[in-house]
Amino acid sequence: MDLLNTLVEKGLRRESPTREEALAVLATSDDELLDVVAAAGKVRRQWFGRRVKLNYLVNLKSGLCPEDCSYCSQRLGSKADILKYTWLKPGEASEAAAAGIAGGAKRVCLVASGRGPTDRDVERVGRTIETIKEQNEGVEVCACLGLLSDGQAERLKSAGADAYNHNLNTSEATYGGITKTHTYADRVDTVQKAHAAGLSACSGLIAGMGEADEDLVDVVFALRELDSDSVPVNFLIPFEGTPLAKEWNLTPQRCLRILAMVRFVCPDVEVRIAGGREVHLRSMQPLALHIANSIFLGDYLTSEGQAGRADLDMIADAGFEVEGAGTTTLPAHRADALAAAGGGCGSHAPAGGGCGSEASAGCGGHTDAAAGGGCGPCGGHAEAPAAAPAAASASASEARTDLVAVRRRGAGTDLAPNA
Numbered sequence: 001m002d003l004l005n006t007l008v009e010k011g012l013r014r015e016s017p018t019r020e021e022a023l024a025v026l027a028t029s030d031d032e033l034l035d036v037v038a039a040a041g042k043v044r045r046q047w048f049g050r051r052v053k054l055n056y057l058v059n060l061k062s063g064l065c066p067e068d069c070s071y072c073s074q075r076l077g078s079k080a081d082i083l084k085y086t087w088l089k090p091g092e093a094s095e096a097a098a099a100g101i102a103g104g105a106k107r108v109c110l111v112a113s114g115r116g117p118t119d120r121d122v123e124r125v126g127r128t129i130e131t132i133k134e135q136n137e138g139v140e141v142c143a144c145l146g147l148l149s150d151g152q153a154e155r156l157k158s159a160g161a162d163a164y165n166h167n168l169n170t171s172e173a174t175y176g177g178i179t180k181t182h183t184y185a186d187r188v189d190t191v192q193k194a195h196a197a198g199l200s201a202c203s204g205l206i207a208g209m210g211e212a213d214e215d216l217v218d219v220v221f222a223l224r225e226l227d228s229d230s231v232p233v234n235f236l237i238p239f240e241g242t243p244l245a246k247e248w249n250l251t252p253q254r255c256l257r258i259l260a261m262v263r264f265v266c267p268d269v270e271v272r273i274a275g276g277r278e279v280h281l282r283s284m285q286p287l288a289l290h291i292a293n294s295i296f297l298g299d300y301l302t303s304e305g306q307a308g309r310a311d312l313d314m315i316a317d318a319g320f321e322v323e324g325a326g327t328t329t330l331p332a333h334r335a336d337a338l339a340a341a342g343g344g345c346g347s348h349a350p351a352g353g354g355c356g357s358e359a360s361a362g363c364g365g366h367t368d369a370a371a372g373g374g375c376g377p378c379g380g381h382a383e384a385p386a387a388a389p390a391a392a393s394a395s396a397s398e399a400r401t402d403l404v405a406v407r408r409r410g411a412g413t414d415l416a417p418n419a
């Protein structure tokens with residue numbers, strides 16, 4: 001297929017596809033799906049081999065957010081029966097992080113609900129980062145605290161943060177239908193602040209909120225423009241009690257096409273399958289590893305993932321390997337550029353390098369929406385305006401509420417975490 005050959009050639013050269021080519025990937029037929037995965041796999045292997053980076057979420061502060069992100073179970077007015085608790089102490093957060101690291105994670109993503117941190121919150125998270133790094137040598141830490149004010153990214157960097165996550169989530173055109181309490185421009189500004197402070201930028205999207213193919217392509221091109229080092233792809237988890245509870249628009253096949261489109265547009269960045277992996281890819285998860293080079297291990301912010309052991313078995317069974325702590329995640333040209341910008345590592349510091357640990361991100365402006373998360377990935381939505389009746393209905397899938405489990409273990413509970 002000429003389209004796929006062209007996309008592979010461009011991906012190997014780090015050249016952007018055209019919008020039309022990106023849209024064409026989303027429009028491929030089921031008969032072409034394995035060819036699409038194989039083509040994206042060639043680009044993935046060029047830049048990341050068969051390595052899979054594991055990231056581990058620690059929800060520092062859960063629920064009771066004043067913002068109204070429609071996909072989010074922690075939003076203002078959410079009726080979702082999630083865990084609600086205030087800031088974990090540094091020692092508690094470090095204990096939770098250690099479980100993920102012991103399970104194979106090389107990056108810990110510290111997430112807190114809320115519009116953005118106060119300066120006191122930044123100090124508090126700074127102490128948490130220091131504690132985690134003292135107790136877990138070589139771990140990368142990403143913070144995800146919402147919108148940043150001037151100087152906060154620099155203070156997080158000084159405290160040892162390697163990365164900052166804040167997701168764009170959807171296109172500029174549809175953003176106002178998803179969230180009213182802040183804007184798309186606010187989100188772009190925070191990603192740029194993180195970048196300017198020398199933090200590795202992690203920013204991604206949420207698919208399945210009723211958006212059109214054009215919106216998905218728009219947001220992925222915007223992420224390429226922002227030069228995000230990590231792109232988490234969340235698949236909306238339509239949480240009961242949120243406005244998007246009825247938005248079951250995704251099929252495993254559509255998720256694979258979306259991941260492939262992201263890989264072709266952002267060929268040399270860490271593409272991470274984030275929230276909603278188990279709910280929407282289901283038994284197709286191993287196939288998605290041929291496209292993405294990164295996943296979250298274990299549970300998400302407010303929902304439970306499959307057992308950490310099952311994640312590790314899936315990676316091994318599919319012929320991939322967990323990326324070790326001493327390996328640089330990003331290709332050399334990106335890692336070098338990040339180091340030159342004063343960045344932590346990009347995923348790991350070259351010998352003699354600045355930090356010795358990598359950075360990537362967990363959520364990002366809260367985006368594990370799909371994961372039931374607050375800011376990262378989530379999943380809900382309905383008031384999305386220009387929703388895409390065509391794209392959404394064409395791929396309508398059965399509501400799999402049976403696969404959505406609210407998190408009842410790990411951080412904020414007395415039960416052991418899943419890792």
Ligand code: SF4
Pocket residue numbers: 065066067068069072073074075076112113114115146365366367373374375376
């Ligand atoms: S995504 Fe983040 S900012 Fe938005 S409602 Fe959820 S926790 Fe609050």
